[in-house]
Amino acid sequence: MADTAGEKKEYWRWQESCWIDESKDWRAAKIVTAGIDVGSVSSQAVVCVDGELYGFNSMRTGNNSPDSARNAIQGVLDKSGMKLEDIKYVVGTGYGRVNVPFAHKAITEIACHARGANYMGGNAVRTILDMGGQDCKAIHCDEKGKVTNFLMNDKCAAGTGRGMEVISDLMQIPIAELGQRSFDVDEEPNAVSSVCVVFAKSEALGLLKAGYTKNKVIAAYCQAMAERVVSLLERIGVEKEFFITGGIAKNPGVVKRIEKILGIQAVQTKIDSQIAGALGAALFGYTLMQKQGASAKAA
Amino acid sequence: MIANYGYKDGSGEYYISIDTDKCIGCAAERACLAACPNEMFEIITDDYDDEVAAIKQSFRRSLAFDCAECKPAAGYASLPCMTACTPGAVKHSW
Numbered sequence: 001m002a003d004t005a006g007e008k009k010e011y012w013r014w015q016e017s018c019w020i021d022e023s024k025d026w027r028a029a030k031i032v033t034a035g036i037d038v039g040s041v042s043s044q045a046v047v048c049v050d051g052e053l054y055g056f057n058s059m060r061t062g063n064n065s066p067d068s069a070r071n072a073i074q075g076v077l078d079k080s081g082m083k084l085e086d087i088k089y090v091v092g093t094g095y096g097r098v099n100v101p102f103a104h105k106a107i108t109e110i111a112c113h114a115r116g117a118n119y120m121g122g123n124a125v126r127t128i129l130d131m132g133g134q135d136c137k138a139i140h141c142d143e144k145g146k147v148t149n150f151l152m153n154d155k156c157a158a159g160t161g162r163g164m165e166v167i168s169d170l171m172q173i174p175i176a177e178l179g180q181r182s183f184d185v186d187e188e189p190n191a192v193s194s195v196c197v198v199f200a201k202s203e204a205l206g207l208l209k210a211g212y213t214k215n216k217v218i219a220a221y222c223q224a225m226a227e228r229v230v231s232l233l234e235r236i237g238v239e240k241e242f243f244i245t246g247g248i249a250k251n252p253g254v255v256k257r258i259e260k261i262l263g264i265q266a267v268q269t270k271i272d273s274q275i276a277g278a279l280g281a282a283l284f285g286y287t288l289m290q291k292q293g294a295s296a297k298a299a
Numbered sequence: 300m301i302a303n304y305g306y307k308d309g310s311g312e313y314y315i316s317i318d319t320d321k322c323i324g325c326a327a328e329r330a331c332l333a334a335c336p337n338e339m340f341e342i343i344t345d346d347y348d349d350e351v352a353a354i355k356q357s358f359r360r361s362l363a364f365d366c367a368e369c370k371p372a373a374g375y376a377s378l379p380c381m382t383a384c385t386p387g388a389v390k391h392s393w
Binding site for chain 1: 300301302303305306307308309312314346347360392
C-alpha cells in the first residue's frame with residue numbers, strides 16, 4: 001500500500017487467505033466433500049474430509065461466477081495436491097450457487113450458514129447473524145443447525161461489508177484497522193442517522209468537516225451498522241448462543257457494539273468467520289453422501 | 300420454519316412470513332397461488348426437500364408496492380393471500 005503518485009490505494013481490500021490442516025491426510029479419508037460459496041463480494045471454497053474441516057480458500061469474487069468458483073477451489077487443490085476428481089460431492093451456495101459448474105447440488109446460503117455456524121460455534125448456537133458483502137441475514141436454527149426462522153435483507157447495502165468498504169475508502173484507513181480504531185475515541189458518538197450507505201457517506205463527510213476525528217466518524221458508523229442489524233435480529237428473536245458469520249465478524253468495532261446492544265456475547269471461534277457458508281455446504285455434501293451410501297447398502 | 304421474504308428500508312419493514320411447517324401438505328390446496336392478484340406466490344422445494352410456498356424472487360424487493368392494491372387503503376378489509384391460506388401460514392408485517 002505504498003503512497004506513490006498516481007497509484008490508487010485500495011483501503012477496502014481485505015486479506016485473502018488459503019489454509020490447509022496439515023495434521024489431516026485427505027488420502028486416508030473415506031469421503032471428501034467440498035462447499036463453494038460464491039458471494040457477491042467474496043468467494044470461498046471449503047474441503048471437508050469425513051465431515052471435518054480440512055482446508056479453505058477465501059478470495060474476492062470476480063466478474064464471472066464460474067471462474068470465481070474454479071479459482072476458489074483451485075487454491076485448496078494446489079495447496080493439498082488434490083484433484084477435483086478426488087472430491088466426491090460438491091455443493092454450491094451463495095449468490096452465484098447455480099453458476100458453480102462442478103457442483104452436484106445447490107443449497108441456499110441461509111441453510112448453509114446455519115449448518116456452518118453449528119459446526120463452528122457448537123450445537124448450542126441458536127441465533128446467527130451473517131453480515132455478508134451485500135446482504136445481511138438473521139437466522140434462527142435448532143441444535144442440528146436446521147433453520148427454523150430466517151430473514152434476509154439484500155435490498156440495501158446498509159449493514160453490509162460493502163458499506164464498510166465505502167467508509168474505509170472514504171476515511172483512507174485499511175479496512176482491517178477500522179474496528180480497533182473505532183474504540184480510540186474520547187467519547188462514544190451517536191450513530192450516523194442515515195441507514196443508507198450513500199447518505200451515510202455524505203453524513204460522514206459532514207462530521208469530518210464539523211471537527212470529528214476519523215476515529216470518531218468510524219465509531220459513529222460502526223454504531224449505526226450495529227443498530228441496523230440488531231433491528232433485523234430482533235425481528236426473528238435473539239436466543240443464546242449467538243454467532244456471527246461473514247466478513248464483518250472480523251470487525252470488533254461492529255461486533256462489540258452489537259453485543260452491547262443485545263446484552264449477550266457472540267460465540268468466539270478460531271475458524272475464519274467468512275467460510276461459514278462454504279463449510280455448511282461441504283457438510284451438507286457429506287450428509288448427502290452418507291445418505292446415498294446408506295441407500296445403496298439397503299438396495 | 301418461518302421464512303421471511305421482504306426487506307427493511309428507510310420507509311419501513313415489509314415482510315411476508317410463511318410458516319412452512321403449516322405449508323407442508325397444504326390443507327388449503329395451495330389456494331395462495333390463485334388468491335394473489337399479482338401471482339407472487341410459487342411452490343418450491345426448499346433446502347430440506349419439502350414442497351412449500353414462497354414469494355417469487357422478482358417480488359422480494361418491492362413488496363410495499365406489489366401488495367399495495369390489496370391493502371386497506373385500496374378497499375380490502377382482509378388480505379386475499381391470508382384469507383385463502385386457511386392453515387394460517389401467511390402473515391404480513393405491515
